[in-house]
Amino acid sequence: MVQSYKQKHEISNHYDAILIGSGMGCLAAGACLSKEGKKVLLLERHYTAGGYTHVFKRRGYEWDVGIHYIGEVNRENGVLKKLFDHITDGELKWADMGDVYDRIVIGDKTYDFKKGVENYKNQLKEYFPEEAQAIDAYVDLVFQVSKASRKYFAEKAVPKGVQTLMGKSMRKPYLKYATRSTLSVLNELTDNKELIKVLTGQYGDYGLPPAQSSFVMHASISKHYFHGGCFPVGGSSRIVETVDPIIEKAGGTILTNAEVKQVKINDGKAVGVEMNDGSVITSDCVISGTGFINTYTKLIPEDLINKYQVNDQLQKVNPSAAHACLYIGLTGSPEELKLPKANYWIYPDDLDHDACVERYSNDLDAPFPVVYISFPSAKDPTRNERYPGKSTIDIITVMPYDIFQQWEETRWKKRGDEYETLKEKFSQRLLNELFRLEPQLKGKIDHYELSSPITTKHFMNYERGELYGIDHNPERYENRFLQPRTPIKNFFLTGQDIVTAGVAGALFAGFLTASAITGKNQVEKAMM
Template sequence: MPRPQSTTLICASIVGVTGLSLLLKYASVKLRRGVKGSKPFTPSPPVKRSSEITRDRFTKKKVPEDIDVVIVGSGIGGLYCAALLSKAGKRCLVLEQHYVAGGCTHCFEDKGWEFDTGVHYVGRVEKYGYLLDLVSEGPKVTFEKMGGEDGTYDEIKIGDAPAHGFRAGKENFINDLVAKFPREKEAIEKYIEMVIKCNKSADLHFFGKLFHPIMEKIIDVTLGGKFQSLASRTVQDVMDELFEDEMLKAILMGQFGDYGMPPSTASFFIHAGIVSHYLDGGFYPEGGPQKIAEAIIPTIEKTGGRVLVNADVLKINVENNSTTGVTLKNGTVIKCSTVISAAGAEATSKLVGDFTTPPDLRDGISHVYLFLGLKGSAKDLDLTPSNLWALPSVNVGSDIADYYNDPGSYLSEGKMLMFIGFPSSKDPTQRDLGKSTCVVISEAKTEWFKKWDGTDHGQRGDGYKEMKKKFGDAMLKGLLKHYPQLEGKVEYMETATPLTNMYYLRREASYGLQHPPERYTIKSGIRPQSDVKGLWITGQDVTTNGFAGALMGGVLTAHGVLGYGFWDLVVGGRDLITDMGKA
């Protein structure tokens, strides 16, 4: 039995060794030079191609040798993650099943008309512009502020009441609402405080996904209370607590289409994130959103990587719980020990049986899209460079429920919930072409189009065409209620449905997984690193929906792949973006 003095010496030695180890660990993090997990590389010569940079069609001979990472899906989450890893010296191969890379950042052209498909505006360009510049080897992406002189980015129209415009700037946002609802002044100010606090407190929740699960839980319990106290509530709960005026509630909930869930079931965090994102204004990429992919892809190619389209992945290969690569539908096997899925959680579960989504999370709502080509410039047609959200009445929750249950009456009157935007009026490169474009979007349940599941794109028969026409005509009728000057100006009209989503995105849900309060908990949130060694997840399903959410999903996953964790982010104050900016 050791003497007391010996026990004291042993304990002191253990404490001393542990302390020294921690000190050395801290010093190694603080004194590390450059990006963690990076490796040197010799820049590869520019890729010689006959097609556009976003349309590099897959052939086996184009697959690079010695691939470090395979990314399935070329949405902004996958592309941005690949670009960060490429700047860290990793050779990445991005595989896209569609014929054009970029996911929802891509634009399509038909009969001389060009339309955006998923990115209709962006906020916080001081942050996201910097992040894009950081990984852009191609022409830099520039953004045009929406709304002209007053900076109005979104207009909310409730029933037949005059539209309320959200102007850029926190003070404008508050003052414009107080001018209409003076008795709610204190509540409006408190609302904005809650929105900003909820959004700012989310970083620790998301980056905690990179920590060991035990440490993630400790951080969540000790420091995550501010975030959880708000994210655990629904949008409707917060609105009912703060406000009395139903019109004010409806206006503030008018952007719910940006997250695609009824306010009665959506987490307040996703609402707060949307409001905060646009609080300083909305912006549009000059030349269209496809400029984003065009700027990023050369960075991936610089390390010998490639972004290949028409590369439909059949499965992610796993042996002994470790990723070994992917198999394409054409039979091509590509070996790689690190695979990142940017295809969305539901699609990933179909690609690899070892990955499943939490049972209390499911895919969200889908949409019907109406693309219109108009005769006349934005000036000729008096088109605004802001978006319009049109809701049938102040009864937002019941209108959503009734529309989902039976859209018939809403369609016949052209009063469904609608988003209306004019890409040509937002983009300075399109304003003076003598013609304009319009995108009208309304929510749609996938079961409305279920009878055509399994049919081939472009060959779904007359019944499908009639269904598309029914929605398209109703949305055009709704558009003309708000913009009667467009009567007789339509020269092009095309309608897309949830099945169009499935064909181009491999999912019907426009925003991926839904955003109930449960999603923003450790139990149900999706971590970027799966239980399969070498398999990572990125994009909007590990963070939040939309351009910014998907891009930040790419940032989060790149941190994980390169080995950034608790010691780097919390103890050492090191993160990938800062390290890369100093490199």
């Protein structure tokens, strides 16, 4: 079971691999290595393991921090289902959200995204009958890009010799669209601005509006949910709970309250880590799942940063958008409250997505450019038996880090009245968005609290409170340094920064990292 570094625990003098962080990338890489007989140690600075897959509990409620829905796990032969089954021995189960997984709300109009490729297309054609050809072309292009992504990401993990000989040809088909914005590609398919706004209605899943995001990131998210959305049965904490036994079986451990001070590097080779308390744990290799920026600004000695010219690389990436999340607890079961399973994506109707973001950036009293509402207690079939008569809702929006920056040196839960007043202002605005669509919930709220960008920084250790690591803009995909291997021997990266945003991207990254370390195709092993 997961243990705390502060309590009595057994730590070996040496491990086959040490992983810094316990998010999805580290969990996946750790499980894959464990299945290869490797003894691994996962070190988590937070008091709860799981990264963005963890949950927190307060006042008799449980909230899922980062997982709101996952695609492609409701098909037995789906790649993502196979990957999750591999690292959990099939113990992680999924509940389907039903026929509609997302509702795009633009002003007073609602557009449903339906499960199944044909259902998805047919429903869109009902909304936009004159755009049938464009809708077909769009879906075909999404699948084309998805097919091209396989070699692009596989190239990150193949041996260096193969990268030298075949890397360019493996990357080229994907880069054709990766280096273009979502908006530029969609503008070639249709000139219907409303259709484009609907098709890009999930841009909050990767943090950049259409004119700024890479089309391949958009296509990845769109395809990811074509077959519907699912939620972990038993909540997000089931991910760590089902991966942990795999790691333990091989003699490994997940430790919380275990903050790493720096990676120990001798003669250009990673040999272990130094903990915050000064102790040193050695290993054959070290893997960082803390993000590209965090890794090189916090964990690697400065002389090596200069030696390997990492500062040049750091100048080429930007933190993704910061966010705020309103966690709500309600009196009543999901059935009594008539909570939907489908998510809401809410947008103003007067401007396109990019213009809405720009307006909000210039004036925070302007309409939110995007509001996402998730109903986790309605998605998890076990929630009612675990928390009878109680329900939860998460509401997320974009939130500039700068407006909260003045409180970043204050203590969590003790940031002062001015901070709490500002949070309350945004909380009430988000509640109004909820009540507009679900008016029956007025008077049913028992508790709510807003997580600000500095809360994210406190718990997730992201410097600017970012949600998706580094930006998924067109420039990102040409950066060859975003891969598992680093210039430092036996030092590797994992997590969403080396693949794409979100839990699915981080999961796949874990498999790529384990493949690079073992020289074995871990994805192929999972698909057997």
